[in-house]
Amino acid sequence: MPGRFFLTAPMTELAAAVAQDAEPIADEPPRSNIAPGEAIVVLTQAGLSRMRWGIIPVGRVNARGRPVMETIVNARSETVFDKSAYLGTGRAVVPMNGWYEWTGETRRKTPWRIMPKTGGFLFFAAITDRWQGPGGIAVDQVATLTCPPSGDVADIHHRMGVILAPQDIPLWLTGDEEHVMPLLRPWPDGQLTVSEATDLNWDAP
Template sequence: MPGRLFIDAPLADAAREAGVPAPPAAEPRLDISPGEPLWTLTVDGFREMRWGLIPSGRTNARGRPVLETLINARSETVFDKSAFAGLKRAVVPINGWYEWTGPPRRKTRWALRDRDGGWLWCAAVWDEWQAPGGTRVAQLATLTCAPNAEVAPIHDRMGVMLSAEAIRTWLRGDEPEARALCTPLPDGRVAVSETPAPDTARG
């Protein structure tokens, strides 16, 4: 499932594909980590959000707030769990993501992208978290589903990747319509290639 992302094309191209105004100019980012900002498309257009969501109202057995950050949320349960109640939907345009396989210290990093070089639109949920001191932070979690044939040998989950035609439905459709989009990319859509370790390819 996506734990590191990359964007190696102008976001203006993604905006044109989605038929929306482009966000401010942004440099390619070849190794995006959780906790970093992402340009995210909502019903109101692009805005920057932190990748990592602290669900509102989560408490532990003692009734204290749980501040655990969720990077990914399972699409099978995100519409049903109370921790995600009231969240809004968004999409994150990327060119691909990374996965690792192998033993510690000898892991192989794989880059996964659209086989035709197109944009991948990650389904996400978001809200604004009120941090201590009153600061409000726009935050998101990307959604995951079962893997397709190319991803399965590397990981047992993959991101929910939407087509450009499905963006409007994901952002504005009703819940049954949104649930129906939470499926893996069709087999044959993902190209997988070995890529250098993060310390030599981080952007």
């Protein structure tokens, strides 16, 4: 949706794909199992950097004024501009080479790997926030956006991440709400490959 993803390509390739300097993330190793709570590579207006995947909603409230208690890993694109819990968030892009989903019953789940049919990167729309911790600690955080699934993934999950075309990344990062809303839609059918990930040696999240 994603709950786990992978970024295994060299950072020089990623930097070239988004026309950015690779130096801030040059030491990022190939990672095949990236989970919420970990530091991940992101792209913002300032360039490539790292943020914690999952927004700790300290001080954020819902429409009824009640505190948001659960860490926000994925946010629904349909309400991201409406819910008070997201007020004041920034925007980012989370690059990846693909992500994982699982189907089936607990302890009998089947893992699936989703990748771009032509290889390369997928760029997920995301929102950002900064957690101010004790002693002046500041942690930049990110949550990916989700939308209804494309035909490629509908059989394995009822949601998917909002994927941006490379040429739409600047608009997502800088555009106003009216102009970015059309970007928050399922990825076109036929652009992704879904295959059983029989090589995974770790359980579903």
